Amino acid sequence: MMRHRRRRVLLVAVIGLLVPSSVIAATEQGVQPTEHVLKNGLQLLLVERHEQPTVAACLIFDVGACNDPAGVSGIAHMFEHMMFKGSKVIGTKDFETEMAVMEEIDDLRAKMNAEMDRMRLMKRRGEIDDVLDSAQWTPAYTEMKKRYDKLIEQERALMVDNELDKIYSAHGGARLNAGTSNDMTIYFVQLPSNKLELFFWLESDRFANAIMREFYVERDNVREERRLRTESTPTGKYDEAFEAMFWQSHPYGVPVLGWASEVESITRDDVEDFMKVYYAPNNATMVLVGDFDTAQVIEMAERYFERISRGKTEPPPVVTEEPKPIAERRFYAEAETNPRVRVRWHTVAIGHSDEAGLEVLSGLLSGKSGRLYKRLVTEEDAAIGEPYAFHRARKYAGYFEISAVVKEGHEPEEVERIILEEIDKLREGEITDHELQKVKNQVLASSIRRLRSSIGLMFQLALYETWYDWRYINESPERMLEVTADDVRRMVGEYLDPKVRTVAIYRTKEGAESDVDPELSAILAGLPPEAAGQVKAMIDRIQQADDLDKLRVQLGSMQQALDSGNMPDEQKSMLAYMIKSIKARVAELEAAEKETE
């Protein structure tokens, strides 16, 4: 891996001109963990800090959704869930008996899968329309499902629910959780410092002896997670479809949660095969930040983790590359959300020498004093909220995105056009020293702020190490501080070519709610329900009326009534609204008359 440590001298020179020495000291010091590699290849990154009696600890595996084999999307994430189900010791009352039941379950499940295949064929032929609807199952499948439910009950009787979680919790373990991304899977917890050995016991145990118990129940929970995060949110489904369109060949286009039909088909065997390849010490890093003694931790790591042997095969590389985009791609969605524009370009992977320039470019565009806000919100009044740009560099590839929420009365395409104009200005116009310095001040401040939290630092070390190299945590701000205006212009020229952009446009699809004019809603809200209904009906009639003369008469009498002024306020505003509606309709009809003349 490339390392760029030589640049440190330059950093001091750059910031030396701007800030006092205490700040330089904190930055210059950077993050310097102790590195240690166990005999089996497990890497340790250790940072001692003794201000508080806790330790943030994690194990991170170099495997994520982009390693999901074809047809089993979601398996890396599914496996993450299974790592909480215990081992041969944790989570069971009688492991031997439990194993026998689990084998029986798997045999039956294999037969059920075969029958499910048959039902899928029936679905393709149109004989049934949902393989997951129990009412449409074949009698054989229904029968097997009953037996299966009984076996699950047997298995349950032999289990101890959530024992891993319970043990950690009882010892003050907090934030116990895990996360799967496109590139990696991380398991973490924060413990009182006197309980650190518990981490080594439990983590080495589940690493070596994880048992995929309750597999199919957990698979259902993962389906619920998908419903919760993707399928039943206003934009989840569309965002997922947009990703799939943006990545033509790279597995980054496959959702971390997996495609629904594939998640529902993952088997315990699939997961066990997956584990053998990727859950090996040579594919993992342990990071600890907090109140411990490094020598003691290394001793414990050896004692607990060197019991696990190196993987038999090295995990296969991700060979699929995203082809160079050759055309503009556009995505139009109608969703229950504010109208929105997203413009995206393919860029570079993390650690690439252009990454710093792209980061600084995003900084120039973002924020309340950034170029997008100034133009789209302050000058044009065409966007609401804070439009933003960001660069996301992942392990294998990256992208640059600009996004804005469109203000009512403006078209998303208009906002898109303004965004592209701003890109052109960066390509050709001036970039001031002041705005460049502002971005660099933020780079510097954030490189200090991120040292505040132990668990935050633990995450960053783990993620950087898995993406690229932990040293990049110190190096990336240094690189950004060196970026010049010319570098930024070069990034725009190199990457933000409008001809190969990918655009998502979200328009508002109205839900079941009324599309009543807000002013009218306010008036109706002040009336008793019966009266509100009558008023609403009258307004509807006015809007559809064709008789100009009759409308003019109505208008006159209503105006008179209003002018007499002898009525409560809510009636006045109702009357005023009706007059306004009639006037509008009269004007429409008059205009139509003129046209026909």
Next chain:
Amino acid sequence: MNKISRFCLCLILAACSTWMICAATAVAEKPSATPVVDHPDKLVFPPLDYKLPPAAQFREMLPNGMVVYIAEDRMLPTFDLDMLIRTGGAFDPPGKAGLASLAGEQIRDGGTMNLTPQELDEKVEFLAASLESSISDTNGRASIDLLSKDIDEGLELLVDMLRYPRFDEERLRQAKERRLQNIKRRNDSTSTIEDIEWGFLMNGEAHFSNHYPSSASTNSITREDMIAFHRKYYHPGNMILAVSGDFDRGEMLARIEKAFGGWPAGEPGPRTFPPPNDKPEPGVYVVHKDDVNQGRVSIGHKGVMRGSPDEFPLFVMNAILGGSGFQSRIVESVRSREGLAYSVGSMFDQGTYYPGDFRCYFQSKSDACAYATGLVFREIERVRTERVPQEELDNTISLFVEYFPQRFSTKMSVLRTYAREEYTGRDPSYWQTYVDNLKKVTADDVLRVAKEYLHPDQLVILAVGQSEDLIKGGHDKDPDVIFERFGAVKKLPLRDPDTLTR
């Protein structure tokens, strides 16, 4: 989006905010190089003695009436200041719902008498600072966070913002238009629908917690309204600060005093907020939403205020029922055993100003919601009728006892806690006796408070999603469990997103 965090490249961090560094003693005992024991129960751990320093150690009162909780934290060259202001949206004038929240936002966004909004934004972002202001229903907040080399400039900006807000007309117009646009989007997501509806069911339409801005109320808010609101509540005597960072305590107090100097203490702000008058009507309420394949369910009733003699038993009872993650019963039943929900649990909120809610919640595929509701009912019944096994009780209590030091993981988190107690009027020694009070809770206490405070006959059930599928039920585990079993089913139409009336 916080601009600075983008450079961290790391999304997960956003969820992990700051924590760390707290005065505490820790002695890492040397473990002997013994072989690995065959079960973690056999591990022996060295003791950890943690004492939370008392509030008085940090508290100062300035001559202008401002209360300051202050601590040096010299680890990094940074500065952190948080402030609570005695005010709240609860005091929006009739017809002007949303005034306080808009004013809170515009104190920051609308610039100052000395700086246009654009100049203020530019200065703050050039300093790589974060300067914030907001007002919720029951408090106002302001904060600044920057490198310690810029403290003087930061304090100047903070005071300028708080004392002399410009309430720029153009920014106000944009903010109102943004709000008007967002008001229409209240029915987009089932989680928003559920939260709004639950509030109405629990506290009634009249309660301030359910006064949402409408387009009419938003349109009626003027710059003058905001100026009057600000003038009424924003005074040093109404402000409680938490300050930590790379400074000398005595010197920093003098700097704060100087920065806020000449600003009179002002009229005292509100200390109480009115309770709801309406009582929830038990029953099953179903709100229909198209195009979703998961229902969101809440089950509960009104609870109590904090500070009762049963506070800790209630806390432990809820933790056992559904308030302690995977350890708790509802999670075990609905998620671990049945695979019916990713997110599930319960809370028993002991209200600060008025009684809070007891609320169990989960999200599940539409046809399984009724069945899962049955599982929740079963657990409520079990905790009311069966004495909790000692081991389960011990584990639940030790979760909170062992976690206690981590709750105060930074100096700032200690200061914020004490500032909040000052604001809400609770004796800060609550935290010195917290651990002992938890440890005193017995299995009999848990059974007693479950019987006394959980009322299965008063439960309100709210389900949001595909109403037909929700009501029909028919989960294959037990198709007979349908919502009607839990009370009369009332279908509620979606509220008008603007007026939130039907």
